[in-house]
Amino acid sequence: MQTIAALISESLKKHSGKPALSFFRQGKIETEMAYGDLDRDSNLLAGFFRGLGAKRGDRIIFSVEKSLFQIVAHVAALRMGAVGVPLNPGFKKPELAYLLNDAQAQLVIAGPAQQRTIQEIDPEARILAVDSEVPYHHLSFFRNAPGGEPCGSTAPEDPGLIIYTSGTTGKPKGAVLTQGNLAHDAANIIEAWKIAASDVLCHSLPLFHVHGLCFALHTALISGSHVLMLDSFSPDHVLRLLSQTEGRCRSTVFMAVPSMYSRLLDALGARPLDFSHIRMWASGSAPLLVRDFERMTRAFGKEPVEREGMTETGMNFSNPLKGKRKPGSIGIPLPGLLIRIVHPDTGRDVPAGENGEIWLKGPSVTPGYWRKPGETAAAFVEGWFRTGDLGRMDEEGYYFLTDRLKHIIISGGENISPKEVESVINSYEGVAESSVVGVPDERWGEKVAAAVVSKPQAQVNVQGLHAHCREQLHNWKCPKEFILIGSLPRNAMGKILKDEVKKLFTPG
């Protein structure tokens, strides 16, 4: 089995004269970088990291805004066999405190805003502060570091990344993805989607999830594609770029979550822009409604490619590039993946065509969660990873997701643990208990909503509660709707009936 470090290193050398990355800040190109530059700079940075004491197997946290530096540093970490831990730079202090303590990183790469918070949390943390607002070509601090070849000693079973994902138990869990997991996943996607050196990828996803980092960036870099890297998602900037029909920045591939597509379509309106040069519009991280599949087909002139993946497993299913794409289906399994659909209570396979929990086994599946043996044991049954998703396969071998066993909310492609939000709400003055649910929403797919019960004789101040959530949780985890009720709906055993709680809210 290959390592991701070797696949990327080979490509950096093979395509050295080709454009690798054009970084766009607020819609304008800020810095451009060829594959040869990325090779040289990632070598230098790896040398710089080693000088700071980081070595193979050490965790390096990334708590920075999306930037070219972040990409070069990510490639450096992979090539030297360190373990990158990319974090959402918008996490609030309590969220960061938990993650810093859990990841036990030897080095933290932080932007100015994050640096202050991290220092407050852990004055001992070794921080490399990098202002991601400064254009990459102005950063010179690592240029005198020893270069040399940083990889060579990475093995497929070495951890390559730890990516945190929301757990049902409340606290995020770090899914360990090995060098081999990442290599197999990238190779699979490249083969399924025919990603090539001739491709130009328009990239407006965050770099702290497998979607933007592994499915999009890794596959492009390994193939020698040109990546148009936007600092953030702005529908206007993205549309302007995607509709460029000529020149080096003429995109051929776009990947996004459904909420991004619906905002792009709203911003596009009835304008007759030409997108015929784009060969693939991929959608994942949340279900794409059949209605949006049809809207996209009309607006872009091609059917989107809906696919499914998970942090713990990489990409699992995709509608075919050539062949029938079924609206509402996540497509067919990628090579190397074994699938079972089992009854979640008995663990026995259900008859073909029936609904059950999807279990997976394959070379991209995580060996487990970082420092969480109990969670790892619970996630696997005899080597099969329990996805927590219910689904079925049709007579043509296409898979459909039908429901979720776990109470996870997916809002705009972000997974949110109701338990984490409930524990923040419950810590607010006057709150007796709460139940947090996902309610269908036009903009976000699902929105976070909270039913709150006050303590006897107490009056919960909803405005104050909202501010309390914003202090403790990243903005998108905060409920968009609160209601105060006398008691939560429960069954005879005292279990909260989440479906009844959902009915208390109006879809957005």
Ligand code: MLC
């Ligand atoms: C932003 N907001 C959200 C939100 N993102 N609310 C709910 N859900 C979200 N996901 C809110 C903010 O809190 C803010 O509200 C307002 O929207 C505007 O904020 P913003 O920061 O300007 O939003 P924007 O930058 O436009 O972000 C929207 C988005 C982003 C859709 C671009 O959420 C995003 O990048 N989502 C993609 C996540 C992703 O990559 N997931 C992949 C997971 S990997 P207020 O009140 O503060 O004004 C995975 C595996 C797989 O799932 O298979 O892919």
